[in-house]
Amino acid sequence: MLRSVLIVDDESSMRHLLSVILSDRGYDARAVATAEDALRELEAHDYDLVLTDVRMPGMGGLALVRALQQAAPELLVVVMSAYGTHDAAIDAMKAGAYDYLPKPFKPDDVVLLLRKAEERERLARENRRLRGELAAAYRPDAIVGTSAAMTATLRQVRKVAPQKTTVLLEGESGTGKELIARTLHELSPRASFPFVAVNCGAIPEPLLESELFGHVKGAFTDARRDKKGLAAEADGGTLFLDEIGELPLAVQVKLLRFLQEEEVRPVGDVRARKVDVRVVAATVRDLGQAVRAGQFREDLYWRLNVVAIRLPPLRERREDIPALAAHFLARYARLRPELAPPELSPEARDALLAHRWPGNVRELEHALERAVVLADGPVIREEDLPEAVRPGPARAAAPGSAPEGTLSVKRATRALEEQLIRAALERTGGNRTRAAELLELSYRALLYKIKDYGLG
Structure with missing residues (x-):
């Protein structure tokens, strides 16, 4: 909360008036007559806000603002002037002032301005706090896993994060590719700019180009206004292209041009706009095999595969399971606040x-x-786990058999469907496109069922 205010004005009556107004409202106000006195005062004491006149003998108010921008950029400065014009306000803002207060003013005008400044500071502090929490969540040392496979992966992440280099994340579904992409972003100089994630397999093909690169009004039937694409939204930051292997060939051409030229051209526009974006792509597919099958452009593959980072599946890092389990149990303990933090029974752990x-x-x-x-209770037992995770007949049942003890067609059908989806995902190494082909389902139907059964 703003508490201390330094008033800078060469008129003694104005210094007195402002001191009374602010003191009556609970602020700690001190007044000086010149900008030079203000700089000396600020060297000796901390203030939350400076309220300065523009025209003063010696150093003027705008020069003071510029000096404070260099010396204390976090300090809020409000400029006052009896020669209030629109241009004067613009000059003050360009110099780095937070706001502009024309003279004469009412006491409430001053108080309202300070209240606005307090709200701005509150939001800025909250933003810094959230950014700190976000950065902490996506630090490599905050990612759970000390296995050799995961340690090697995180070592690569640390090395490549500060660069603009394009990264291709390879791994099965559920291995944490978006988490690693966000970590690359948070450890880079781009962390204060947007991180924009796009699931290339979830957007219908006719809309993909428009979603990625935007469109202009009238470009197609439903284009009622200009739309900024996701690539432009990520300007200065990171564009995460998940499921890049599902990108249609026609859009692959546009993406390749974007990566080569570093510019976006909205659908229906003849102009291109430069953007500064770091691209991180992710795939569950073997893109090299997709290239050989004619399903993925070779030139785009090599443009994306500058640095490839493989994320190990959980079965290759089983030693991380206890730590991961403890991490998730602590996270979801808030769902049962009346109970002690849950623990795993030995049987559940096994x-x-x-x-x-x-x-x-x-x-x-x-x-x-x-x-x-x-x-x-506070202990997670084996029977609290999903059927598919528990050992025994239900887990060992061959595809096509019903869960033990049920004659319900509905339950048996769901159990069989879940078994088949698990088997297809395991056989294809988590490749959902190939799994959908094996299951003779549409890709979208498979995504829905995976979510329904909690498989990814």
Whole structure:
């Protein structure tokens, strides 16, 4: 909250008036007659805000603003003037002032301005706090995992993060590719700019180019206004292209041009606009194989594959499962605030270690969220885990068999469907496109069912 204000004005009556107004409202106000006195005062004491006149003997108010921008850029400065014009206000803002107060003014005008400044500072502090929490969440040392496979991955992340280099993240569904992409962003000089994530497999093909690069009004039937594309939204920051292997060939051409020229051309526009974007792409597919099959452009593949980072599946880093489980149990403990933080029983821990986790870390997270909700006490038992995770007949049942003890067609059908989806994902290494082909489902239907069954 703003408490201390330094008043700078060569008129003694104005210094007195402002001191009374601010003191009566609970502010700690001190007044000086010149900009030079203000600089000396600010060297000796801390203030939350400076309220300065423009025209003063010696150094003027705008020169003081510029000097304070260099010496104390976080300090809020408000400029006052009896020669109030629009140009004077613009000059003050250009110099770095927070706001402009024309003379004469009412006491309420001054107080309202300070209240606005307080709200701005509150929002700025909250923004800094949230950014700090976000940065902490996406630091490599905040990512759970000390296995050799994960340590090697994080070592690569630290090396490449400060560069603009394009990165291709490879790994099965649920291995944490978006988490790594965000970590690359937060550890880069671009952290204060946007991180924009695009799921290339979730946007219908006719809309993809418009979503990525924008469009102008009238470019097509429903284009009723200009639209800024996601690539332009990420200007200065990072564009994360998830499921890049699902990008249609026609859009791959446009993406390649974007990467080569570093400019976007909205659909229907003849002009291109330069953008500064770092691209991180992710895929569950073997893009090299897709290139050989004619499903992915080779030139785009090499443009994306400047630095490839492979994310290990959970079955290759089983030693991380206990730490990951503890992390997720602590996160979801807030769902049961009346109980002590949950712990795993030895049987539940053994079940987690034995499961193959085709859905990887995301499947583990969903399994433990479910367990926390269903548990009767602070101990997570084996029976609190999803059927597919628990050992025994239900887990060992061959595809095509019903869960033990049920004659319900509806339940048996769901169980069979879940088994088949798990088997297809495991067989294809988490490649959803190939799994959908094996299952003879549309890609969108498979995504819906994966979400419905908590598989990713």
